[in-house]
Amino acid sequence: MQKIISLCKRRGFVFSSSEIYGGFSAIYDYGPYGAELANNIKKEWWKAMVQMREDIVGLDSAIFMHPKIWEASGHVSGFSDPLSECKKCHNRLRADHLLESADVFADEKMSEEEINKIFSANMEKIKCPICGKSDFTEIKKFNLLVKSNLGNFTGDWSKDPVYLRGETCQGIYVNYKNVLDTARVKIPFGIAQIGKAFRNEITARQFIFRTREFEQMEMQYFVSPGKEIEEYGKLKEVRWQYYLDLGIKEENLKWHKHENLVFYAKEAYDIEYNFPFGFKELEGIHARGDYDLSQHSKFSGQELSYLDPATGEKYIPHIIESSVGVGRTMLAVLSDAYTEEKMDGEEGRVVLKISKKLAPVKVAIFPLLRNKPELVQKAKEVYDLLKPTFMCEFDDNGNIGKRYRRQDEIGTPICLTIDFDSLEKGDVTIRDRDTMKQERIVVKDLVDTIKQKLEQ
Numbered sequence: 001m002q003k004i005i006s007l008c009k010r011r012g013f014v015f016s017s018s019e020i021y022g023g024f025s026a027i028y029d030y031g032p033y034g035a036e037l038a039n040n041i042k043k044e045w046w047k048a049m050v051q052m053r054e055d056i057v058g059l060d061s062a063i064f065m066h067p068k069i070w071e072a073s074g075h076v077s078g079f080s081d082p083l084s085e086c087k088k089c090h091n092r093l094r095a096d097h098l099l100e101s102a103d104v105f106a107d108e109k110m111s112e113e114e115i116n117k118i119f120s121a122n123m124e125k126i127k128c129p130i131c132g133k134s135d136f137t138e139i140k141k142f143n144l145l146v147k148s149n150l151g152n153f154t155g156d157w158s159k160d161p162v163y164l165r166g167e168t169c170q171g172i173y174v175n176y177k178n179v180l181d182t183a184r185v186k187i188p189f190g191i192a193q194i195g196k197a198f199r200n201e202i203t204a205r206q207f208i209f210r211t212r213e214f215e216q217m218e219m220q221y222f223v224s225p226g227k228e229i230e231e232y233g234k235l236k237e238v239r240w241q242y243y244l245d246l247g248i249k250e251e252n253l254k255w256h257k258h259e260n261l262v263f264y265a266k267e268a269y270d271i272e273y274n275f276p277f278g279f280k281e282l283e284g285i286h287a288r289g290d291y292d293l294s295q296h297s298k299f300s301g302q303e304l305s306y307l308d309p310a311t312g313e314k315y316i317p318h319i320i321e322s323s324v325g326v327g328r329t330m331l332a333v334l335s336d337a338y339t340e341e342k343m344d345g346e347e348g349r350v351v352l353k354i355s356k357k358l359a360p361v362k363v364a365i366f367p368l369l370r371n372k373p374e375l376v377q378k379a380k381e382v383y384d385l386l387k388p389t390f391m392c393e394f395d396d397n398g399n400i401g402k403r404y405r406r407q408d409e410i411g412t413p414i415c416l417t418i419d420f421d422s423l424e425k426g427d428v429t430i431r432d433r434d435t436m437k438q439e440r441i442v443v444k445d446l447v448d449t450i451k452q453k454l455e456q
Contacts, residue, residue, distance in 0.1 A: 001276035004334055005207055007350065011410050013037065013334070014208060026201060026212045033410050034330070036360035036391060038215075041329050042194050044357060045217045048242055049192040049322075056190035056219060057183050061171025063196060064150055069170050070163050072299035073292070075145055081202050082115050083142040089131040094202045095119055095139045102126045115139050146198040146212075164198040169321060171195070172220045173292045176317075177304055187306055187317055188231060190221035194326070206277055208327040215326040222317040224308070225290070232267055232287040232320045239271060239285055239322055247355035248336050254279060264291035266318075273332040282332055283324035290316040333358060337411060352411030353434055356454045361412045362390040363450060366403050368419040370396035379418040382428060382443060389447055390454075408433060414450060 008014040012031035016023040030038055050058045070076050082095035095115055102125040104118060116139050119126070126134055146164040165171065172191045179191055194217050201212050223231045244250055256279075258268035266287035273282040293316050297304040307314050337354040356362070363386055367379035376396060383394045393412070395403050400417060407415050417429040427442045430449070441449050 001207065004276065004331075004338055007338070007352075007409060008034065008207075008334070011406075013410075026205075026210070028208055028211060028327075033360040037330055037333070037354075037358060038326050040358045040360070041326055041333070042215075042217065044246065045242075045324075045329075046192070046194065048245075049190075049217075049219050053190070055185070055188060056192050056221070057179060057185060059172060059175055059179065059191050059193045060195065061168070061175060061193060063165050063198075064148070064162060065165060065171060065174070067160065067162055068299055069174060069296070070145060070166070072295040073170050073173075074295075075163075075166050076143070081142050081144060082112070082139045083202050084119070084139050085137045086128040086131060086133060087135040087137060088133040089128060091128065091130045093128070093136075095136075097205075098126050098128075098136075101129070112139055112141050142200075142202055144199045144201065146200050165196075166199055167197050167323075168193050168195045168216045168218050169220055169292075169323065172218065173296055173319075174300075176222065176293060177302070180306070187308065188221060188223040188227065190219050192217075192219040194218075206275070206280075208331050209275065209277075209280065211327060216323060217326060217329075218321065218323045220292075221320045221322075222306075223320065224313075225315055225318050228266060228287055228289070228318040228320060232285070235320055235322060236269060236285055239283060243271065243273075243282075243332075246333065246358065248273070248332060252332075252336060253282075256281070264289045273328075273335075275331065275335055282328055283322060286321050286323075288319045288321060290318050292319055293317060349405055349408050351408040351433065354411035356413045356456075359411045359413050360391065361393045361407070361410060362414065362454060363392045364403070364407045364412045364415045365392060365394050366400060366415065366417045367396050368400065368417055374423060375418055375420070378422055382416060382418060382446070385443070386446065386450070390450060404431065414453060416446075 011033060013034035015029045015031055017027035017029045018024040046058070050056050084093055084095045084098065085091070086093065099118065099122065102122060104122045104125065119139055123134055123136070126136070145166050147161045148164055150162040172193055176191070179185065194215065196213065197216050198213055201210060221231060221235065240253070243253055252274040254272050256270040256272045261268055266289055268284070268286045270281040271283045271285065272279040293304045297316070305314050305316050333354060334352070337352040339351050339353050340348060341351060342348045365379050365383045365386070367375040369375055379394065383392055386392050395406070397403070404415060411433070413433045415431045417431070419429065422428050427440045428446070429438050430441050431438045
């Protein structure tokens with residue numbers, strides 16, 4: 001994990017937010033390559049969920065929503081983590097994480113009383129990760145919603161609080177009728193959204209795996225009651241294949257079935273990825289019944305039932321959902337692609353063998369020597385030729401070997417070198433990231449050749 005974190009900082013993928021002020025806990029900024037990678041991940045998700053599906057449309061709902069939405073969803077009363085404080089060092093910690101570290105199971109849906117019983121019974125085995133002591137306060141539930149004073153000019157946040165959204169799906173639910181009335185869709189259909197969410201995590205950890213500000217990619221699929229489990233099975237298959245299509249190794253993926261379901265859920269599975277710290281949730285896929293639309297219909301007073309034009313049946317649609325974070329996907333992609341290679345007679349290299357469609361930079365262009373104006377000019381011409389079609393990078397700093405290593409570390413699939421033969425013959429050396437094999441390609445064929453290589 002430390003190697004990946006180091007690479008992310010060294011090569012401009014991820015920075016600690018507000019770093020010059022000492023950082024800001026569990027908040028991260030994406031650097032130049034991280035921003036490109038995140039955008040490519042979002043583009044592939046959107047393509048799979050919206051562009052390639054006739055039955056799913058997109059949405060971009062606001063971060064701020066009416067406070068009653070969070071009452072209807074249960075977040076105001078039930079969106080919480082179990083909190084305990086170490087009596088020795090006074091650090092506040094998540095009780096379920098403390099129990100997990102002691103190999104004791106506690107479900108996040110348990111009541112305060114239930115978790116306290118388990119916690120008390122195993123106190124001797126539980127150690128504070130900061131000071132190593134085993135002396136904790138009684139567990140209290142801590143609400144994760146982040147409050148704001150939007151529109152509140154009194155300074156008293158306890159009155160009529162407004163929240164930064166804790167998840168993006170509520171914006172989909174409250175726009176269900178708007179989409180149904182305007183987008184010429186009919187059941188079954190889905191609404192997909194990518195957007196920021198905020199959670200006041202007690203102890204965010206594991207780099208960008210769990211953060212207080214994050215970006216979600218969610219799709220809510222509205223179905224008739226009798227088709228929920230059938231459509232749920234289809235969604236599970238589609239989402240598993242999606243990660244294989246991203247180049248994730250199948251041996252690093254597994255299903256985790258939720259045994260203790262919330263009262264309204266029909267089924268719930270997670271796709272887990274084998275992160276450097278073990279198998280953890282990458283994506284949640286849930287069959288949620290009619291709870292969400294029923295709650296919003298009740299709290300808003302609006303009719304949200306659906307009249308089936310074919311059968312005349314009227315019902316509240318049931319929902320199946322897919323939810324995954326951009327940051328978690330990025331961490332899985334980086335973990336899966338990170339490779340250290342030893343080479344005969346040479347110093348080893350670190351290479352990100354990332355899917356070509358996700359690579360932040362597709363093509364790097366090098367003049368062989370930076371002090372030869374004719375080579376630099378020709379390399380600039382090649383760069384200008386390719387940049388309208390591919391995300392390119394021009395690099396003339398250091399020897400060719402060092403430039404190759406820099407591009408290997410950020411996962412660039414193709415490097416082009418312009419040398420003196422290029423000036424005479426009108427060709428360039430093209431080098432493959434994974435095999436390191438090189439060949440000569442004439443400049444006029446470069447666009448088509450690179451397209452073919454990126455699709456392989």
